[in-house]
Amino acid sequence: MKKVLVITYYWPPAGGSGVQRWLKFVKYFREFGVEPIVYTVKKPNYPIIDTSLENEIPKGVKVIKQPIWEPNNLLSLFGKKKTESAGFLNPNPTFVGKVLQYIRANYFIPDARKFWVKPSVKYLKKYLKETDIDCVITTGPPHSLHLIGLQLKQQLPIKWIADFRDPWTEIDYFHQLPLSKNAIKKHHFLESEVLKNADAVLVVGNTMKKNYEAFSKNILTITNGFDGEIKPVQIALDSKFTCTHIGLMNADRNPKMLWDVFSELCLENESFKNDFQLKLIGKIDPSILKDIDTHQLSNNVEVIDYVSHKEVLEFQQKSQVLLLVVNNVPSAKGIITGKIFEYLMAKRPILAIAPSDGDLAEILNNTNAGTSVNFDDKLELKKKILNLYAAYKEGKLQIQSKNIEQFHRKELTKKVAELIIELTK
Known part of the structure; x- marks a missing residue:
């Protein structure tokens, strides 16, 4: 050994x-x-x-x-809660917050x-x-x-x-x-x-x-x-047209185009509005919830805080559609959110908002597990969601993924x- x-x-x-x-x-x-x-x-x-x-x-x-x-513990003196990764990057910091951000960035290299x-x-x-x-x-x-x-x-x-x-x-x-x-x-x-x-x-x-x-x-x-056995899922699907995002959604990952499309579809299609449910499972930035409310989607949204890993797997397997959102940043092509691999195991259609020529899109294409839409392609995103919804109404919303064992x-x-x-x- x-x-x-x-x-x-x-x-x-x-x-x-x-x-x-x-x-x-x-x-x-x-x-x-x-x-x-x-x-x-x-x-x-x-x-x-x-x-x-x-x-x-x-x-x-x-x-x-x-x-x-850990100097991050000192943030509690300023009423700062525990945060993960770059959570200290408050988009609207106070003066003290700006000072703390500068100190954190320039004196704790590479990190705290x-x-x-x-x-x-x-x-x-x-x-x-x-x-x-x-x-x-x-x-x-x-x-x-x-x-x-x-x-x-x-x-x-x-x-x-x-x-x-x-x-x-x-x-x-x-x-x-x-x-x-x-x-x-x-x-x-x-x-x-x-x-x-x-x-x-x-x-x-x-x-x-x-x-x-x-x-x-x-x-x-x-x-x-992903971990666990690849076997037929026995859990019954949600009765609603659920679109589920699992994981951290910070302000930098706010898919405003997605809220626009969901809002338009609810206004244009009463059936869609009655069937649609957006599930957000994990830590969600308050600015995102505010945007969702502005788009009059609050009645169609269920927000669930952190749950155990076992429960996460169940939510994935029950959902009609699984959502992935990549940060719209210069390095977006190289971002592969970790959740994609457990999404693959769930064998539910994956809809990602990410570069169509990036690493994430390559995995989706190679496994036939879903599709990726570019950050600014609103018409394509609307088309993809409508196609998924039509398949849901016909009871045919399934995928035939392949080559997922390699992951x-x-x-x-x-x-x-x-x-x-x-x-x-």
């Missing part, structure tokens, strides 16, 4: 999307000759908690936890977990010298964890894999950060140092791979995926294990 040390910030009881990728790799590693050891944070400030995920940690897997000091780097390197240097480890893996965001791998690589004879669940300087909110020129320069420098020094780099999409090929010659695309977490883990074994020969 090859032994790997996985360095990750998100680990059960953390909920949300950030924890899924490496929890699943750890779950299946042993089947492919890899014994994982997890290094993570002690008493972290997770924005979402899902204790049910703790049941998926394989028995006997060693989990090492070390304390972390940077203070875990130095103590982690100190602890892990000793641990690695005393333990037979074949490979170290870091996963980000937060990308500060890659700096742990970088420093360990520079100081010890180890093999190191850097896994990018999201890009660094091409991440969707990077352009919104109030960064100085020096801060931008530092981000790019650190990113390139990680890419050049890692023995291998994992990315979740082909666009990211192309962007990183200038820095690294050993890049492997390992998408996110099973077990298959993806096999590829990562093969890389580890090859790298550590």
Whole structure:
């Protein structure tokens, strides 16, 4: 068995999307000759908690936890609730909020977990010298964890894999950060140092791979995926024409064109209005709910806060249509929302608002699982929804997806294990 040390910030009881990728790799590693050891944070400030995920940690897997000091905790002094990722980017900040955003962006590079780097390197240097480890893996965001791998690589004879669940300087909110020129320069420098020094780099999409090929010659695309058996769904479909979006929908992901189309269809078609129900499951920015209300859709909307992963799967399987929305940002082509893979397992029609020539659209086309409409193509979006509704009325709203087995977490883990074994020969 090859032994790997996985360095990750998100680990059960953390909920949300950030924890899924490496929890699943750890779950299946042993089947492919890899014994994982997890290094993570002690008493972290997770924005979402899902204790049910703790049941998926394989028995006997060693989990090492070390304390972390998180300056994000100081935000609570200003009445700021716990937020995930770039949640600190309030579109209408107060003066104090602007100051906090500037400090966060320019003094906590690459992110607010940077203070875990130095103590982690100190602890892990000793641990690695005393333990037979074949490979170290870091996963980000937060990308500060890659700096742990970088420093360990520079100081010890180890093999190191850097896994990018999201890009660094091409991440969707990077352009919104109030960064100085020096801060931008530092981000790019650190990113390139990680890419050049890692023995291998994992990315979740082909666009990211192309962007990183200038820095690294050993890049492997390992998408996110779904877990569980692929079998006929036994759950009865919703009686309403439900269009369901699952996951975080922040202000930067507000699909105003979608609200326009739904509103027009309700005004133009009484039958559609009576049948239509929009389900939003997860954290929804107040500005989005305000837009929905402005479009007079509130009576057709059901908003459900965070639910367990098991319940999420049931909502997906019952829905008539599953909605995906990509942030309308410069890096949109490379964004692959993690939910697409569980959507695939649900085997319900997927309607995405995303670049039709992006990575997400490529997956939908290759699996025949749905369609993607460009951000500004309102007529096409309206046409697609009407076609889906017509099929629903006829009781024929089904899809015949294909090639989705390649996205099973077990298959993806096999590829990562093969890389580890090859790298550590």
